[in-house]
Amino acid sequence: MQAAEKDEDILSLYQKIILDHGKSPRNAGVVEQHDCRSEGKNPLCGDRVTVTVAIDDEGQVLDLKFDGKGCAISIASASMMTEAVRGLRTDDVRKLIQAVAKLCKEELSPDQFIAEYGDGLGARLEPLTALSGVRQFPARFKCANLPWHTLLSCLDGSDSATTEG
């Protein structure tokens, strides 16, 4: 297994920060006083995540939690998402959702991601660049993107999201 131990792609996918968030997710649960709630599903694998968000009158995310079952990538992505998004204005959240999808699809490098979307948010966005490891594994894009996709449908006022169709 010597060659496998030097598998940079795998090590880049399963970075320490991903495994840490995957095993000890932050902000897991439900925001009781939420303004929107959406359940996201990946019908191909059965993974699911429910996102609840509280937003103030100014359009700022006051609180955000997730509840779900899934692989290390989807749970870590959801956990990191809650940390990155809390306190942002919803229009910035929408931009960030798009940026994360581009980061995972190799349309943005981690540096570009920080430069273009990290305006004043550098430290907060830094951990998300770990999600770029998924770009060598197209089959796992949906795992990384499910929480973000679900958050977008939540902000759009839809109570469900799916990675298919």
Add this chain to the structure above:
Amino acid sequence: MSALAHDAEKSETRVFDLDLVRRDFPILSRTVHNKPLTYLDSAASAQKPQAVIDVIRYQYEHEYANVHRGAYSLSEALTSKYELAREKVRQFINATTDREVVFTKGATEAINLVSATFGRTLEAGDEVVITGLEHHSNIIPWQLLRDQCGIVLKVVPVSDEGDVSLNDVAAALSKKTKLVAVAHISNALGTLLPIKEITAAAHAIGAKVLIDGCQGIAHEPVDVQDLDCDFYAFSGHKLYGPNGIGVLYGKEDMLNAMPPYQGGGEMISNVTFERSEWAELPAKFEAGTPPIVPAVGLGAAIEYISGFDRTDIAAHENDLLVYATEQLQTLNSIRLIGTAEKKAAAVSFVLEGAHPHDLATILDRSGVCVRAGHHCAQPLMDRFGVTATVRASFGMYNTREEVDVLIDALGHAREILC
């Protein structure tokens, strides 16, 4: 099977030499991520022997036209091969006549055919009995029928071992039961169901029986007359044949009594705008241009498998199953899902702290192909309190060494993930 056919087969029986068998499957010599391919996903789709690949190529290169139409030699030649494939299927499952062998695009279509035709003869309150371990393709067609015409869908429970007991099936039967639709072998767990006994119990109260034979056909000898089932559905691609071809076996009197499935060319004997008459079996259920070359390819796959004594293949696959089960149990924190006494060719499991998808991604880097997910059996996953499992499944070409590769790769994956 006639004595003559039996003798002919016997005289050609190949010794089951694993090295030689592997050489028959060209894909097995390729690498994945610079590692030898370790293909442990035959329950999803089996690899193809050279004989099948060659036949498909030959047909398209040298002998292709539509079937049952052209009054010219090319079409006649392929038509006779298409019908010869049907005869090979008939022999393989020991149907009484080739009128009982309907070609479909797969097992899913075969089951949908029955729900859409036989199902149309059912009335509100009639009961269809399935089990808790069915593939979605043997659940949804009956749910659709329930929603259309008010039948009642009853589900036989699955034990903690992933087994279905004859007693529980019997308990689900009633005077209202019109059909029992069960898997021969569970695709997700490998459980082998007592289908002959289930069939007898169902017949005793006047219900018909459909067997989803997708997995069964590849691992067990099937004799539909001995089983006495009314329908047996399977796909070609899990039987080392091409995809896009499946078979619905149905007893002749059943198929005759059923209305047609799809309308179109081939399935009629006479058409006017006022009324049309249906073709004889099996054409009545084969509207449109059928999957011609895939059918011929399936015939080649059946011929390939029939070249061996099937008990040799079954013994080899059972050895792999026993060995894999033993080896997996040496790993810490493993939970085998499906520990029924009678199983065939598949092990399903979860490893604590490592999600099946993460495992599958890492295994792939070692060249190991396994299925991770719900295996199109979500109710069964719910039954065991998991959203997904890893499933390693075996074909006639797998080896103990490949099981060792799987075990090593799982250990490595756990080092990364846990």
